[in-house]
Amino acid sequence: MELMINWLSLIVPFLGFVLGFGVLKRLNNLYYALKLGKKWDELPPGDLSWPLIGSTLSFLKYFTFGPPERFIGDFSRRYGKLDMYKTHIFGKPTIIVCKPEICRQVLTDETKFIPSYPTSITAVFGKKSLLQVPKEEHRKLRRLTMAPISGHAALEMYIDHIEHSVISGLEEWSSMKKPLELLTTIKQLTFKVIWNIFMGSTPIKSTSIGEMETLNENIALAFLTLPLNFPGLPFHKALMAGKRLNEIFQSYLDEKRMVKKSKGENWEAKDMMDLLMEVRDEDGEGFDDETIRELIFGMLFGGQETTAFTTMWAVLFLTDNPHIFQKAKEEQEDIIRRRASTQKGVSFSEIKQMKFLSQVIDETLRLSSVAFSVFREATVDVEINGKIIPKGWKVIPWFRGLNMDQKLHPSPQQFNPSRWDNFGRNSGVFTPFGLGVWMCPGRDLARMEISIFLHYFVLNYKIERLNPKCKLNYLPIPRPRDKCLARVIKTPSK
Ligand code: HEM
Known part of the structure; x- marks a missing residue:
């Protein structure tokens, strides 16, 4: 009898745990099934998993x-290879889209889908960044x-500056x-370039x-x-960093306003921050400092990191x-052979x-998936191929999946720029810069x-990596964990 009680005291909590867990x-x-009622059955297959965290930890x-x-x-193993799956990620119920035509629809139908980024991003970038302001x-x-x-x-105006910085x-x-850490040094370079465009008139x-x-x-x-704002956690660090960057931008803005005041009539706008200071709407109202700061902040960050990572990956893929x-x-x-002897440096037409x-760049963007996705929200219930995306749910067009899809890109792991020889654009198959009204304005x-970087690199340099088999980290953008530790070596010119 005593033995049985002992067993029961072990089994009952265990069963309770398993049941509770399930x-x-x-x-x-x-x-969500209770919340959505009948609509729940019309959702794409999938699993919303744990309360609050959903599938975030698995991601x-x-x-x-x-x-x-x-x-x-994991989704395709459980539910088959489908166009869409439901999940719960970054604190919100979400539909992940894995089919080009549907991705295209999500990106281009701005009456039904609007940008909606996770709190970890929106809280840092502020409500005035381009991807957050109302339509x-x-x-x-x-x-x-x-x-x-x-x-x-x-x-064309920026070529000289870029060229000079690259050389x-x-x-x-x-x-x-x-x-050196190639990624870090390329980031410094792209930072210089973008600073020149946005704030260049102020040293x-x-x-x-x-x-x-x-x-x-x-x-x-x-x-x-996860947007957990506790000291020591990444989200807290990012919020602090965002605050400090805003202070730095404000100090430049103050300086610019002083210069403008002292120059009076003779002042003219020379960079993007100057232009934003000047703009007036129909009622003569200009932008407040917060808007200018957050616009510049979003563009500077978006433009610098993405370009630097793509450049580094192009160098790595070419080297391999x-x-x-x-x-x-x-x-x-x-191109150099055909160049007039009087021409100095690379030209826009070249x-x-x-x-x-250009195909090397496309192939780099595909294989590295620098932007693995974008984030949208359905503004109404949307029916697609007999399934419903409920109003208010997040939608993630899964670029990374499309980029590595064997049917869309045979031998997807292979770096093959020639696959772009006759590639039709705008089908939703390849959208590294997004599509529609929010498509990247900095793509060109x-x-x-x-x-320009690759022009000078392939002509005169090569790299030797210290850890060519270094593991990768994929967040927020894929990179070797050693940030590509390498020697840059000048090659003898012909
Ligand atoms: C290889 C480099 C780049 C990649 C892969 C890239 C990717 C993207 C993507 C996918 C979007 C769409 C976001 C969405 O639809 O939600 C976007 C938007 C944006 N990008 Fe880029 N980008 C790059 C370079 C740049 C540069 C150089 C700049 C600025 C100088 C820039 C500024 C922006 C801005 C401001 C937006 C928001 C546009 C809007 O809301 O209207 N990007 N980018």
């Missing part, structure tokens, strides 16, 4: 330790901010005795550069994390594929002729910057 794991599904696990494909792989305000702000970073005339950067890196204080780099890194760390490196180099040598290099600038 119920808890289904609680989120139960909650963080695969994106931190790899391979990130396993995150969606009407977005149209106006976008028109203003696009002008200095797109179109032939604007872009001196590569020269300096190759003269270093010690190996950057040398103390700000180092500090801003650290702050940017702290912000990036918290990009897709010597025959493709050689082909890219031959195209650049050909960049347009770099067809193979980014491509130009990367092209």
